[in-house]
Amino acid sequence: MQKVYLDSAATTQVREEVIAKMQDALGECYGNPSSTHSFGRTAKTAIEKTRKTIAKYLNAHPAEIIFTSGGTEADNMILRGAVRDLDVRTIITSKIEHHAVLHTVEELEKEYGIALHYVNLDANGNPDLIHLKELLAKDDTKKIVSLMHVNNEIGNKLDIDAVCILCKEYNALFHSDTVQSVGHYAWDVQQTPVDFLTAAAHKFHGPKGIGFAYIKKDKGIKPLIFGGSQERGFRAGTEPYHNIVGLEEAFVMSYNNLDEEKAYVTELKQYFIDKIKTEIPEVKFNGLSGDIDKSTYTLVNVNLPVDEKKGLMLLFHLDLKGIGCSKGSACQSGSSLGSHVLTEVLSNEDLQKPSVRFSFSKYNTKQELDYTIQVLKEFVES
Known part of the structure; x- marks a missing residue:
């Protein structure tokens, strides 16, 4: 058959080159990245190299890249942090977002009593930017807009630059779930100034269980997971070194090709x-x-x-x-x-x-x- x-x-499907890179990491570089001896330092150096590589391709600063278990954790980290730490009281999203966003904002509405608005959609599933502008202008509360760049079911592409302009005009934060577009489209966070974006390696021929959040510098979001001082104190837990170098290999190969x-x-x-x-x-x-x-x-x-x-x-x-x-x-x-x-x-x-x-x-x-x-x-x- x-x-x-x-x-x-x-x-x-994971690229053969990624599998080879991860096998090397599992077999030869098994030190804990938090350890101070040479085994640990080797792993730590590779993790920081990956962070710099991603930042270079996104035109971001390395400190703005936080490794996560994937897109779902990154979406939760950003949206929860925006409400808890940045005084956001209004979330604007759409009803065709991934459930990693939809279920998170529904819980935030219950937990914090924030206002939750859904932007209207046209017949094809595109957000109505006129309605988005009306929602942004509705009141003076601190707002975050969360709209995905590429819809994972119907493939529609958001006019993300237009949304960036609207959010800037109304001093709103902008988060985009870019899980279906990172690795498939070129990104420059200076030219398309989102405040937050998310990615998952397994969407661009990398391993499952690893992704990252881009969090614009000095936004003030605090950790979602507490414990050790990994990820510069932003995300506790021993880093999955093999997954991180696998992510880097997949990321670089995706953009080079x-x-x-x-x-x-x-x-x-x-x-x-x-x-x-x-x-x-x-x-x-x-x-x-x-x-x-x-x-x-x-x-x-x-x-x-x-x-x-x-x-x-x-x-x-x-x-x-x-x-x-x-x-x-x-x-x-x-x-x-x-x-x-x-x-x-x-x-x-x-x-x-x-x-x-x-x-x-x-x-x-x-x-x-x-x-x-x-x-x-x-x-x-x-």
Whole structure:
């Protein structure tokens, strides 16, 4: 049976070079980075080198990079810190954010009584910037805006520069969940002056369990995890040295090969769009995922002309055929509820039909896409 992995928005295949780097770290550099002897100093030096490398590519200061267990911890760290330490009393977000943001702000509303507002969305799932401006101008409370750069389900790209301008105009903080875009798009935090962003290595061919938060210097957020003095006192716990050097290798390789790999994956996505429209003419594209210019090049989310009962078997059928994909965020796979993102952007009629997210990487081929679309066509016509 052919095996096709088209779920890179959930997690990516780890590069061989990253695996080799991590194996070396596990086998040869086992000192605790907090130890003062040579074994510990070697590990500590490599961690600080990684911090400087990330900062260089983001045009940030090394002290602004904090290693975390991934995007979820980083989002929690920033949003909780903004309310607890920075006197934020109003959070503005959208209903199609990742649950790492949505569930966090819901808890903050309960715990601290902060005002929580959701910016309106247009028919494609884009935040209404006029409404955002109205929310920012509503009162004089300290505010933070939290809007993701690339939506993990429908691939829409936020006009992040416009949001930066609005936040600056109204003296609001701006946090962006950039888990789906770091490693896939160039970043310059001086040109796009967000206050906070988050990243996870496993989204750009690195290991799971490691990511980072960018926290603009002197923002005054305090630790979320207390204990030792690791991460310059900002995040306690022995650093996972092997994961950190794996992150660095994946990060550097992603950016050194960005133009070439972006062009290749973009071509794959366009090929998929053209081919599926030919083979299944009634297919629809959710959000803006079918528009190469207005969505990320890494994924497409399709709505298929199949009734609800038959649609329940779609992912099972694809899995039997060796195809790995997703009906939404991988974090929702254990939930009986449908996608909260698609609930916001689809009509009731289209919500009854199956929607599937296919996400691509440098490891995919057109032949794999041909096979996948043929399987989909046979399912639709059966």
